[in-house]
Amino acid sequence: MLKIIEKTWLWFGLSIAVILAGVVGLAVNGLDYGIDFKGGTIVRIDMKKDFNKSDVDAIIKKYDTDALTNKSVPQGKTAPELEIKSNTLTGENIANLFKEIKDKYELKDSDLINQDTVGASIGNELKQKAMLALALATIAMLIYIGIRFEFNFGAAAIIALLHDVLITLGVYALFKVPVDSAFIAAMLTVIGYSINDTIVVFDRIRENQKYMRRNNITELANASITQTMTRSVNTVLTVMITITAVYIFVPSVRNFAFPLIIGIASGCYSSIFIASPIWVMLKKRTKRVRAGSAA
Numbered sequence: 001m002l003k004i005i006e007k008t009w010l011w012f013g014l015s016i017a018v019i020l021a022g023v024v025g026l027a028v029n030g031l032d033y034g035i036d037f038k039g040g041t042i043v044r045i046d047m048k049k050d051f052n053k054s055d056v057d058a059i060i061k062k063y064d065t066d067a068l069t070n071k072s073v074p075q076g077k078t079a080p081e082l083e084i085k086s087n088t089l090t091g092e093n094i095a096n097l098f099k100e101i102k103d104k105y106e107l108k109d110s111d112l113i114n115q116d117t118v119g120a121s122i123g124n125e126l127k128q129k130a131m132l133a134l135a136l137a138t139i140a141m142l143i144y145i146g147i148r149f150e151f152n153f154g155a156a157a158i159i160a161l162l163h164d165v166l167i168t169l170g171v172y173a174l175f176k177v178p179v180d181s182a183f184i185a186a187m188l189t190v191i192g193y194s195i196n197d198t199i200v201v202f203d204r205i206r207e208n209q210k211y212m213r214r215n216n217i218t219e220l221a222n223a224s225i226t227q228t229m230t231r232s233v234n235t236v237l238t239v240m241i242t243i244t245a246v247y248i249f250v251p252s253v254r255n256f257a258f259p260l261i262i263g264i265a266s267g268c269y270s271s272i273f274i275a276s277p278i279w280v281m282l283k284k285r286t287k288r289v290r291a292g293s294a295a
Helices: 005-028 053-061 091-105 120-148 151-174 181-211 217-249 251-294
Strands: 040-046 068-072 081-086 112-118
Touching: 005 151, 005 217, 005 251, 040 091, 053 068, 053 091, 068 251, 120 151, 120 181, 151 181, 151 251, 181 217, 181 251, 217 251
Parallel strands: none
Antiparallel strands: 040 081, 040 112, 068 081
16 A cells, blocks of 8 residues: 555645746746737738748748747648737738748738737736636536535645646746637646546545545545556556647647646646645544544
């Protein structure tokens, strides 16, 4: 039987170190909000044939050094498209930029598929709705776990979810990865996946409570974690291999795949090494309070 609970402060120390590094990154760099949140322009061009992205980037950098570009092949098509996201490109700059690309790759005016402008007010509204979605999802899960199990399980699960969100945000801040709407979708996915992994461990703890009444809480938690760890690790490895392959070979969804990789890895860690030890601490505290009240 693994001795997980006995090393609680080791696991907490590792997480606190990573979270503190992320907090420093947030304080120094802040979050790099993408166009979806702070407004800007999105341009899509049908390139008709394969192209060297670095050559196109060299043209775009003449007009905006901070522009983000993405090369992708839409479903049902064989020719790649170029997507440009910028906060500073003006209509005149876009016209000149497209003219250079059109002349170099022998395109037509109709190959400029669309040119959308997202206002800052729309970005702020999206930011507020994204935060509301995360908050409502968290509250709903707390209520469900509190009813289905007990409040201590719910509180431990939510703290573990907060751990996953903070680590993912810290990585984004440290490496200055743009935060866009795909990030919010990924975070909601991570929260759902992480809570599912945590519930597997908690469900085993609840089952073992019937058969291990003579064992203390630490032994109960260690036994439950040991019984579910292989399943959790194997499941996460399978998912991670798939998502990593998607991240490498499908550039158009990297903004969605990257936070999934970080969040799911963090979620597996927190389900085993954070949520269960926190439940043990809360359970012991509850027993002490009840014993004091009885006395």
